[in-house]
Amino acid sequence: MPALGQGRLHGECLMAGECDRCGECCRRSTPALHEEDLKLIGESGGLDLVHLVTFRRGELVHDQVRGVLAPLHEEVVKLRSRPHSWECFFLNEDSGDGAGCGRYEQRPLECKLLLCKNPAPLAEAYATGRITRLDIVGGHGAVAELIAAHEDQCGYEELAAWARRLHLDASNREAAETILAAVHFDARAREILTGRLPEMNEEDRAAVAACCLGRPLAETLSMFGLSIARQEDGAIRLSASGTIHHPAARP
Numbered sequence: 001m002p003a004l005g006q007g008r009l010h011g012e013c014l015m016a017g018e019c020d021r022c023g024e025c026c027r028r029s030t031p032a033l034h035e036e037d038l039k040l041i042g043e044s045g046g047l048d049l050v051h052l053v054t055f056r057r058g059e060l061v062h063d064q065v066r067g068v069l070a071p072l073h074e075e076v077v078k079l080r081s082r083p084h085s086w087e088c089f090f091l092n093e094d095s096g097d098g099a100g101c102g103r104y105e106q107r108p109l110e111c112k113l114l115l116c117k118n119p120a121p122l123a124e125a126y127a128t129g130r131i132t133r134l135d136i137v138g139g140h141g142a143v144a145e146l147i148a149a150h151e152d153q154c155g156y157e158e159l160a161a162w163a164r165r166l167h168l169d170a171s172n173r174e175a176a177e178t179i180l181a182a183v184h185f186d187a188r189a190r191e192i193l194t195g196r197l198p199e200m201n202e203e204d205r206a207a208v209a210a211c212c213l214g215r216p217l218a219e220t221l222s223m224f225g226l227s228i229a230r231q232e233d234g235a236i237r238l239s240a241s242g243t244i245h246h247p248a249a250r251p
């Protein structure tokens with residue numbers, strides 16, 4: 001298996017003598033995909049929907065250039081990370097030659113450009129030519145309509161505003177009900193989407209849903225200091241007692 005950043009080590013980076021294959025950039029975040037990466041999707045040995053995840057407008061992500069968590073102005077499609085981590089799904093720590101990249105031949109543009117000690121090449125390309133999920137699934141049809149409806153009901157900018165109201169006043173029923181309605185819509189949209197998929201395991205179904213609809217609200221509400229728990233009677237209870245990471249949700 002190729003070593004981590006081998007393209008950098010044996011290509012641009014070796015010449016610059018800058019990449020020491022520490023693996024840190026692949027542990028901190030995954031690359032957003034650009035127009036140049038579209039050809040990788042669906043090609044033999046390339047990327048499939050199960051390898052991708054959409055981060056929606058307003059969602060907190062790690063900005064690789066600034067090195068901070070910041071809300072997105074526009075959605076991005078990124079390589080999937082490992083569960084409960086920002087580490088790239090393709091990072092192989094046991095490749096026998098230090099950390100390794102499991103998609104070296106088909107690594108995305110940002111992987112080729114990112115040099116820890118010289119962020120200039122990545123910074124130059126970072127925000128230009130990024131693709132959205134509609135570039136992958138198409139702008140028309142049932143999936144595109146589901147994405148539009150989901151964004152309408154579960155948009156992060158609106159949810160951040162409702163979360164802020166709830167943090168200001170824990171008895172704000174309208175805020176709690178609006179957020180819970182979004183949670184239910186999100187779960188239902190995933191059921192509809194995955195119900196149309198061909199035979200595949202549950203993990204892959206969830207991964208395709210994360211590509212088409214972003215990460216589940218049940219996971220991402222924590223950025224607003226919110227959490228949900230299912231009660232014994234099946235009802236979902238919303239709690240607003242967590243740490244608020246998202247700036248728009250802070251009172």
Ligand code: SF4
Pocket residue numbers: 004005025026029030031079088089090091092100101102103104107108111
């Ligand atoms: S695709 Fe490879 S080089 Fe790019 S972040 Fe993942 S492990 Fe690192």
